Amino acid sequence: MSSRSSLAFLGAAGLSLARSTWRPGPLSQWSSASSSARHCLPAAVRSSSLQKRSSPLMTAAVTTATPVSSEPPPPVRLPTNESSERLLRIRHSTSHVMAMAVQNLFPNAKVTIGPWIDNGFYYDFDVEEPFSDADLKAIKKEMDKIIKRKLPLRREELSRSEAQERIQALGESYKLEILDSIKSEPITLYHLGDEWWDLCAGPHVEHTGEINAKAVALESVAGAYWRGDETKATLQRIYGTAWESPDQLKEYKRMKEEAKRRDHRMLGPKLGLFSIQEDAGGGLVFWHAKGARVRRIIEDFWKDAHVAAGYELLVTPHVANAALWKTSGHLDFYQDSMFDQMDVEGEQYQLKPMNCPFHCLIFRDGLRSYRELPLRWAELGTVYRFERSGTLHGLMRVRGFTQDDAHIFCLPDQLAPEIERVLDLTENILGRFGFVEYEIMLSTRPEKSVGSDDIWDKATAALRAALDAKDWAYSVDDGGGAFYGPKIDVKIRDAIGRLWQCSTIQCDFNLPERFELEYVSAESKRERPIMLHRAIFGSVERFFGILVESFAGAFPLWLAPVQMRLLPVTDAAASFCADVAAKASQRGMRVEVDYSGERLGKMVRNGEMEKLPLLGIVGAKEMETSQLSVRARGRGDVGVMSVDTVLDGITAATEQVVDFVDVVPTAVEAA
Numbered sequence: 001m002s003s004r005s006s007l008a009f010l011g012a013a014g015l016s017l018a019r020s021t022w023r024p025g026p027l028s029q030w031s032s033a034s035s036s037a038r039h040c041l042p043a044a045v046r047s048s049s050l051q052k053r054s055s056p057l058m059t060a061a062v063t064t065a066t067p068v069s070s071e072p073p074p075p076v077r078l079p080t081n082e083s084s085e086r087l088l089r090i091r092h093s094t095s096h097v098m099a100m101a102v103q104n105l106f107p108n109a110k111v112t113i114g115p116w117i118d119n120g121f122y123y124d125f126d127v128e129e130p131f132s133d134a135d136l137k138a139i140k141k142e143m144d145k146i147i148k149r150k151l152p153l154r155r156e157e158l159s160r161s162e163a164q165e166r167i168q169a170l171g172e173s174y175k176l177e178i179l180d181s182i183k184s185e186p187i188t189l190y191h192l193g194d195e196w197w198d199l200c201a202g203p204h205v206e207h208t209g210e211i212n213a214k215a216v217a218l219e220s221v222a223g224a225y226w227r228g229d230e231t232k233a234t235l236q237r238i239y240g241t242a243w244e245s246p247d248q249l250k251e252y253k254r255m256k257e258e259a260k261r262r263d264h265r266m267l268g269p270k271l272g273l274f275s276i277q278e279d280a281g282g283g284l285v286f287w288h289a290k291g292a293r294v295r296r297i298i299e300d301f302w303k304d305a306h307v308a309a310g311y312e313l314l315v316t317p318h319v320a321n322a323a324l325w326k327t328s329g330h331l332d333f334y335q336d337s338m339f340d341q342m343d344v345e346g347e348q349y350q351l352k353p354m355n356c357p358f359h360c361l362i363f364r365d366g367l368r369s370y371r372e373l374p375l376r377w378a379e380l381g382t383v384y385r386f387e388r389s390g391t392l393h394g395l396m397r398v399r400g401f402t403q404d405d406a407h408i409f410c411l412p413d414q415l416a417p418e419i420e421r422v423l424d425l426t427e428n429i430l431g432r433f434g435f436v437e438y439e440i441m442l443s444t445r446p447e448k449s450v451g452s453d454d455i456w457d458k459a460t461a462a463l464r465a466a467l468d469a470k471d472w473a474y475s476v477d478d479g480g481g482a483f484y485g486p487k488i489d490v491k492i493r494d495a496i497g498r499l500w501q502c503s504t505i506q507c508d509f510n511l512p513e514r515f516e517l518e519y520v521s522a523e524s525k526r527e528r529p530i531m532l533h534r535a536i537f538g539s540v541e542r543f544f545g546i547l548v549e550s551f552a553g554a555f556p557l558w559l560a561p562v563q564m565r566l567l568p569v570t571d572a573a574a575s576f577c578a579d580v581a582a583k584a585s586q587r588g589m590r591v592e593v594d595y596s597g598e599r600l601g602k603m604v605r606n607g608e609m610e611k612l613p614l615l616g617i618v619g620a621k622e623m624e625t626s627q628l629s630v631r632a633r634g635r636g637d638v639g640v641m642s643v644d645t646v647l648d649g650i651t652a653a654t655e656q657v658v659d660f661v662d663v664v665p666t667a668v669e670a671a
Contacts, residue, residue: 076251078497079244081116082439082475085203087244088116090211093153093204094143094242095121097211098218100196101142102238105135111198112174112226112235119252120241124224126174127236131221136238140218147216150209151193155202157186163199174226175199215243217253230388258496264548265394271553271610273561274395274544283392283399285541290561293590294547295540297559299380301432302404302537309425311376311406316358318382322348327514328357337385355381355405356508356533360515363409363529368519373529374410374418380540381405395545402540408532409517412458415530419466419488419505422534426503427470429536430492432657433547434556437493440472443480450484451509459507459530460486484510494550502543506533554611554633558654563590564614564646566628567603573618580616580628580643589650604631614660616646632661 081088095114102109102125114123125131131139158166160179167175178199179187190200192208205211218240226232243249268274273291276282287295303313322341325331330338330353341348352358359377368375382402391397410418430436442463445456463486467474474488481487485507491499508531511517518526537543547555557563564584566577577593584591594603600617607615616628628646632638638661641649649664656663 076247078248078251078255080439080499081118082441084244087242089203089205090244091116091121091242092202093208094211094216094240095123096153096190096192096196096198096200096204097143097146097208098139098238098240099123099125099198100146100192101139103196104142105138110172110174113178114198120219120239122237122239124226124235124237126226126233130223131236131238136218136221139238140216143216143218144213146192147208147211147213149193150207151195152191152207153204154191155204156189156191156197158189160185160187163187163189211242212245214246215249217241217249225390228388230390255496255498259498259549262496262549262552263394264396264545267548267553268395268545273548276394281399282389283387283397285395285398285400291544293561294555294559295544298540298544302380302429305425305429306378306406309376309421311378314359314362314377314379316355316362316379316381317352318384319349319351320358322350324357324361325350325353328354328360328511329514330354330357337387339384339386351384352381353383353385355379355383355403356407356511357515359405359407360511360517360531363517364515368409368529370411370519370521370527373519374408374414376406376408376418378404378406395541398541401542404535404537404540404543406534408534409512409519409529410532412455412530415459415507415532416462416465418532419462420469422505422532423466423470423472423488426490426505426536430490430503433559434550435492435494438472439491439493439499440467440474441477441480441489441491442467442474443477443482443487443489445481445486446479446483448483449481450513455509455530456486459509463488463505463507482506482508484508492546494546495552496550500546502538502546503536504534504538507531508533552611555613556657557613557650557660558657560613561590562592562610562612563650563654564592564616565607565612566591566593566616566618567600567607568593568595569600569617569619571597573620573623576623577616577618580618583643584647584650587647587651589647589654607631608633614646614650630660632659635661638664 079087081091095116098121099111099114102123103111106125106127108128110126112124112126114121163179164176167179175198182199187199188201189197190202190204191197218238220239222237222239224235224237226235241249241252243252268291271290272288273294274288275286276284277286280286306313319342322331325338334353338353339351341350343349358381359379362377363375380402382400384400387397387399392399408418408422430438442460444460449456467488487504487506489501490503491501492503493499512528512531517529517531519529521527547559555561566580568574568577574593574595581591581593594606596603596606598606604615604617611633613633615631617631618628622628622640625642627640627642629640630638630646641664645664649660652663653660
């Protein structure tokens with residue numbers, strides 16, 4: 001049985017679970033795309049459809065830092081569920097084929113849900129014994145037989161009572177519970193030939209022969225709780241992947257292996273960037289000195305870019321009276337994702353899950369004039385959300401994280417230019433880190449919403465106008481917007497071709513109403529401002545994890561926690577190196593000395609293993625001439641040059657966001 005699911009399978013590095021619960025403050029740490037995973041629901045329930053406006057992939061024309069990669073670009077650009085409806089149908093139908101194969105081999109197995117996800121599909125089963133590797137091989141062999149038979153996938157509509165009778169006849173208790181959750185009729189089934197069926201709304205291929213068995217693989221088995229509730233039955237979840245061709249499957253497997261090599265959960269601790277200390281609790285990030293340096297550089301750049309773009313930077317508390325979250329709507333609609341309240345002198349206080357109510361309070365602190373608008377307020381605000389331990393995933397899903405949050409309060413006629421300004425800023429900031437390829441989604445008014453037709457039309461038109469002004473291609477998810485306003489979501493493509501949801505721009509007609517925000521118009525009337533929520537990174541933690549994986553831990557010179565390490569060949573050279581490091585520090589560089597006393601070859605290997613951009617070797621000759629013998633990452637020896645030349649080169653390369661050898665001619669010639 002496959003509807004919208006909260007599962008977003010973000011690349012081969014791992015999965016990031018994002019709830020689809022309504023969020024009054026819409027800036028999500030994960031911002032799961034509405035199409036990341038869906039279960040089979042009747043079409044009347046799943047009303048959103050994707051419409052494309054040319055290709056959804058666009059490239060930003062900006063000067064950027066190129067992500068460092070030891071591998072060439074992938075030879076095959078893999079399609080996505082959003083870009084290829086054929087692929088989506090293949091994956092959905094393959095999940096049904098797998099479920100049929102399982103029940104052919106294990107007649108007592110009960111099926112539950114089986115959605116497509118970003119890289120394939122899964123199905124949950126209630127079985128007596130866990131599946132083994134041998135079971136997976138047998139299931140895949142049975143699937144191949146079903147595919148070869150070219151069984152038709154036939155849709156059937158029936159009444160609720162008829163569906164209930166059929167399910168009861170099969171003894172499928174989970175299907176009965178799923179049926180109860182479907183609120184519309186008719187109920188729809190999909191049949192595989194005349195032998196197997198499930199509750200489903202589609203879409204599917206015409207027959208199983210449209211699935212290439214050589215482009216399908218079963219990947220793993222994991223435990224899963226029914227309905228995500230640990231008090232309910234433990235199920236067996238089989239993950240699979242399916243593609244349009246064997247070449248695509250081969251490329252996916254290559255990317256998956258490359259993603260393992262880049263996994264931030266492995267590289268972060270290995271490079272001394274961060275850790276998750278289980279003694280302190282899961283999902284809480286400890287930033288080590290090197291990681292904190294990189295984070296400071298990211299945040300300083302972010303702040304400077306926002307000030308230059310006309311934003312004021314705010315700082316708000318980490319807790320607030322629970323009454324605030326009642327006003328905002330979080331307690332009514334988002335309480336499951338909030339930590340328990342704490343008693344403070346007889347009143348209930350709450351760790352903040354979002355920053356937007358705080359910004360609303362600041363806006364409401366005084367009577368505003370239309371002449372003051374737009375107001376652009378940004379904050380690197382740390383928020384706290386309750387996540388079950390089984391959903392935590394490195395930096396991608398944590399319990400405390402910092403949103404790069406901003407809210408813009410504006411007049412209706414300011415909406416389009418403000419959105420375009422946000423897109424400009426997004427392009428500028430993401431481009432600095434080497435992300436220039438995006439997939440854009442415009443999500444429009446859902447069936448249930450707040451706000452007038454006129455304001456929805458104007459807001460949606462403003463979002464479209466801004467995208468058109470940027471000449472950015474985008475897809476449209478009709479009905480996929482939040483109930484409080486339409487939105488734009490931006491996915492970035494990393495160095496190995498994976499897409500990551502990051503930036504979000506959302507119109508909000510709800511919070512200004514809940515907080516009774518007002519300004520005095522030119523006609524001296526009290527009017528509601530339009531509120532824009534937006535984030536560019538999504539969260540600093542998650543963006544940092546994406547950077548680690550995209551750069552494979554080899555940060556570019558301007559961003560590296562250590563830009564150069566000095567390697568003294570003798571004890572006497574150590575004092576010289578210390579003086580050079582102190583001089584570099586005074587100029588704002590991040591230079592350190594290796595005092596380990598190891599042999600030179602070992603010090604060089606250690607520096608290369610730590611992915612340092614530059615190594616400066618100092619022996620007796622270098623000391624006499626005040627020079628450094630420089631090695632650059634990925635290039636080896638690039639020449640002997642004066643200390644001042646090296647430091648000037650690091651400064652210039654950092655300012656220009658380029659490699660050291662791009663600004664030091666002698667290094668280029670030596671290379």
